Amino acid sequence: MFYAKFAQTGLQLHIFYKFKANYHAGRMKKKAVLLLLMLIILAACFIPVTRKKTFSIKASFFNVYQQLAKPDNWGQWRSDLRPLSGSGKISNTVSPGRFKITTNNINLDVQVQGYVFIIAAHDKNGSDDYTYTVFPGKFSNITSVTVTETKGLLNYLFNRYATRQFANTHIDDLKSFMENNDLYYGFKIVKKRVTDTTIVVLRKAVLSKNKFTEAANTLAALKQYLFAHHLTQTQPLIAQFFDKNNDSTQVNIGLPVDKKTPVKYPVAFMEMPSTGYFYTVRFRGKFRDRLKAYGALRRYFSDRLMPIPILPLETYLDNKLPVTDSDEVNIQINFPTF
Numbered sequence: 001m002f003y004a005k006f007a008q009t010g011l012q013l014h015i016f017y018k019f020k021a022n023y024h025a026g027r028m029k030k031k032a033v034l035l036l037l038m039l040i041i042l043a044a045c046f047i048p049v050t051r052k053k054t055f056s057i058k059a060s061f062f063n064v065y066q067q068l069a070k071p072d073n074w075g076q077w078r079s080d081l082r083p084l085s086g087s088g089k090i091s092n093t094v095s096p097g098r099f100k101i102t103t104n105n106i107n108l109d110v111q112v113q114g115y116v117f118i119i120a121a122h123d124k125n126g127s128d129d130y131t132y133t134v135f136p137g138k139f140s141n142i143t144s145v146t147v148t149e150t151k152g153l154l155n156y157l158f159n160r161y162a163t164r165q166f167a168n169t170h171i172d173d174l175k176s177f178m179e180n181n182d183l184y185y186g187f188k189i190v191k192k193r194v195t196d197t198t199i200v201v202l203r204k205a206v207l208s209k210n211k212f213t214e215a216a217n218t219l220a221a222l223k224q225y226l227f228a229h230h231l232t233q234t235q236p237l238i239a240q241f242f243d244k245n246n247d248s249t250q251v252n253i254g255l256p257v258d259k260k261t262p263v264k265y266p267v268a269f270m271e272m273p274s275t276g277y278f279y280t281v282r283f284r285g286k287f288r289d290r291l292k293a294y295g296a297l298r299r300y301f302s303d304r305l306m307p308i309p310i311l312p313l314e315t316y317l318d319n320k321l322p323v324t325d326s327d328e329v330n331i332q333i334n335f336p337t338f
Helices: 002-046 061-069 071-077 153-159 171-179 208-228 287-303
Strands: 048-057 091-095 098-102 107-113 116-123 126-136 143-152 189-193 198-207 238-245 248-256 268-271 277-286 313-316 328-337
Touching: 048 171, 061 071, 061 126, 061 143, 061 171, 071 091, 071 098, 071 171, 143 171, 189 287, 198 208, 208 238, 208 248, 277 287, 287 328
Parallel strands: none
Antiparallel strands: 048 143, 091 098, 098 107, 107 116, 116 126, 126 143, 189 277, 198 248, 198 268, 238 248, 238 313, 277 328, 313 328
8 A cells, every 4th residue: 555655646746747847848938939039020120121212303403413412502401400500510521422411419421423322321319221313304393313211121111101201311301492492592482573664764884882872862863853754653762783893883773653754864764564574582681692682583593494684673662772781671682584
């Protein structure tokens, strides 16, 4: 009987140890499977997936290319750089076929290979690698940009159905900037119909140092002419200041009036077609700084291959001429068009 009990106890111990061994083996197997799964997931994070998409930008190929090829321009169009533009916080390092843009939070390394821009971006959220390939569209005012982006597999899957795909490449910033005249040219350019159709004008070539004094005298003479001929000024005064050479300026002053009368030199009438249009920019600032607005309008016309049939006009909305180059003016600059 003793041996029977001993045998029974030995059998129970055998079963117990076998169960314990199987239990530990099962746990080890589960751990191995879990570890393997984690390794697969971790590896998936680093499996590169490339995707590409072509975007159409309503701007000339030359303008889009120049916006990308010059590092100083990047602070104008990238939303993460634009607030810093002009603040002295952006530094650029340029070498042949390559440039780097550095701020407190962002580092961009851009390689230029023909029409391909290879971009490595690093910020507090991580790194992004992508390329822009720029080529002319079907029309002269259309440019195509193919964006190629490389991401880890999981990152790709998580962002595949995002509402703003390719957001990290900032292609939307480039497209919005190039297609928005206010941003690209720096001024709001508006097409308006001609309103001043009959203008009485006096023209003088004067020494540049005397241009403001001569302009004031010319305006006074025109007002006297209106009084003597019973004419009524209908709109703010118009002026043109154009440098002829180093020490000479052409000063033209005009007053829109209600009717046309016989005139005698040096007074003249200038008639604008009532069906004509101006492309205009509203400028408020120092008189000498208005040339920035002129530059923007000239670029606008050049980009569209538009002729400028006559010299631009300045409408002084406060009906007051400047006295010095640093005087504040409130003007509308008008570029005529057919």
